[in-house]
Amino acid sequence: MPILLDADPAKAAALLTVLPAGTHLVDTQDRLFNWLGHRGDEYAVVLGPSLSVAEAMETADRLRTAMPTASVVMVRDTVDTEVLTKAMHAGVREVVTASDLVQVNAALQRAHALWAALRGSTSAPARLGRVITIFSPKGGVGKTTMSVNLGIALMNGGENRVCVVDLDLAFGDIAITLQLFPTHSIEHAIGGEDSMDYTFVEELMTPHESGLMVLAAPSQPDARERVTGALVTRLLQTLQSHFDYVVLDTAPAFDEQTLTALDETDDCIIVATLDVPTLKNVKVALETLDVLGVAEGHRHLLLNRADEQVGIGSDKVEGILGMNVAVQVATSLDIAKATNAGRPLMLSSPSHPSSKALKALADTLMGHTAAAQAAPVPAQKGRAPKPSRPEPVPAAEPTDSKPADKRDDGPKRFRISRR
Ligand SMILES: Nc1ncnc2c1ncn2[C@@H]1O[C@H](COP(=O)(O)OP(=O)(O)OP(=O)(O)O)[C@@H](O)[C@H]1O
Numbered sequence: 001m002p003i004l005l006d007a008d009p010a011k012a013a014a015l016l017t018v019l020p021a022g023t024h025l026v027d028t029q030d031r032l033f034n035w036l037g038h039r040g041d042e043y044a045v046v047l048g049p050s051l052s053v054a055e056a057m058e059t060a061d062r063l064r065t066a067m068p069t070a071s072v073v074m075v076r077d078t079v080d081t082e083v084l085t086k087a088m089h090a091g092v093r094e095v096v097t098a099s100d101l102v103q104v105n106a107a108l109q110r111a112h113a114l115w116a117a118l119r120g121s122t123s124a125p126a127r128l129g130r131v132i133t134i135f136s137p138k139g140g141v142g143k144t145t146m147s148v149n150l151g152i153a154l155m156n157g158g159e160n161r162v163c164v165v166d167l168d169l170a171f172g173d174i175a176i177t178l179q180l181f182p183t184h185s186i187e188h189a190i191g192g193e194d195s196m197d198y199t200f201v202e203e204l205m206t207p208h209e210s211g212l213m214v215l216a217a218p219s220q221p222d223a224r225e226r227v228t229g230a231l232v233t234r235l236l237q238t239l240q241s242h243f244d245y246v247v248l249d250t251a252p253a254f255d256e257q258t259l260t261a262l263d264e265t266d267d268c269i270i271v272a273t274l275d276v277p278t279l280k281n282v283k284v285a286l287e288t289l290d291v292l293g294v295a296e297g298h299r300h301l302l303l304n305r306a307d308e309q310v311g312i313g314s315d316k317v318e319g320i321l322g323m324n325v326a327v328q329v330a331t332s333l334d335i336a337k338a339t340n341a342g343r344p345l346m347l348s349s350p351s352h353p354s355s356k357a358l359k360a361l362a363d364t365l366m367g368h369t370a371a372a373q374a375a376p377v378p379a380q381k382g383r384a385p386k387p388s389r390p391e392p393v394p395a396a397e398p399t400d401s402k403p404a405d406k407r408d409d410g411p412k413r414f415r416i417s418r419r
């Protein structure tokens with residue numbers, strides 16, 4: 001993805017309208033080089049018009065040796081021969097005027113074509129991001145809320161590229177939770193299993209102001225049936241080649257898509273609350289994950305609404321489920337308000353106790369990454385050899401309280417329960 005260096009928010013915002021979705025904005029040269037320090041595969045750096053000529057030249061000069069495969073595109077309010085000569089000497093590939101947004105966009109396309117050609121000849125190793133799945137067999141326990149907040153926490157202040165995929169394909173809420181209005185969704189990837197690459201998937205994603213990229217659920221519930229397991233696998237593999245973390249929000253069911261996603265999962269966050277039906281279903285789900293060999297040793301229990309005085313404490317939960325509680329999030333009006341305002345708590349109140357708790361979980365997950373990178377690369381990303389999938393689990397309890405038009409008891413869905 002391109003990086004835009006410009007300290008003027010208004011000028012940066014104008015340029016971002018023509019730059020590819022997911023362009024990363026930095027406001028200082030130091031931040032630019034810190035970002036690049038983590039990535040060897042950016043294809044373009046755009047030097048915005050509010051940089052002084054001297055600053056732009058110095059940056060381009062440093063980039064020439066630090067990142068020779070990235071094209072430097074310099075955008076100026078006015079271009080004269082003096083600027084052009086200096087730019088040429090500093091290794092700038094293109095100089096375009098800020099008012100000519102079509103040319104800015106064309107310069108980026110040329111930069112991408114050049115980078116792709118160079119990459120083809122150097123066969124750079126593919127990135128392999130980690131897949132983090134937020135799962136619970138129960139509806140309404142906070143999966144979506146935790147997915148978006150964890151996604152933002154995993155960005156670690158812009159250090160990591162993170163996307164959230166809404167795999168609650170019938171009733172996904174990620175877009176509305178972030179107040180996004182996607183023009184495309186997973187539905188538009190249907191049929192693309194065999195010819196998918198990141199350029200294609202990128203077009204389907206919607207950027208959030210935080211930098212988080214979102215692959216939204218279909219707008220119509222019936223599209224779910226056409227999202228095959230093979231498509232989910234291909235999508236996740238494509239996203240892993242570009243993002244450091246791919247966060248999956250899921251439906252409260254072991255449906256085909258969720259089972260496939262669990263197959264690809266590195267870390268599974270299991271969300272539970274302090275009520276007996278949820279705990280019972282989480283217990284059943286854990287046993288199913290055991291049979292599947294999913295993310296063994298990489299499961300993290302998130303106890304949401306953990307402060308509620310209902311006669312069950314976290315110690316009892318640990319006893320029932322046979323695993324430690326990794327993180328507790330209390331019931332908080334601020335969380336509900338943040339959801340309703342479309343601005344996740346992690347952004348609106350990063351120092352809120354719940355934000356801190358989720359940040360700590362994100363830190364643990366990032367620690368896993370460091371350990372995994374230090375260790376020899378295991379086959380199947382650390383998962384145990386997977387026994388064949390068990391037969392679908394029939395509905396364990398008919399607790400669905402959704403309106404009839406939102407319910408789905410279709411034969412392919414192995415729902416355990418929903419609210
Ligand atoms: N700790 C909390 N404190 C207060 N409200 C919360 C908390 N966690 C979640 N909520 C609220 O509960 C509601 C349900 O949360 P969310 O949509 O994240 O659940 P879900 O598990 O994704 O549900 P579904 O299964 O229907 O997709 C939302 O309005 C959310 O703001």
Ligand SMILES: [Mg+2]
Pocket residue numbers: 143144145168173249
């Ligand atoms: Mg949800």
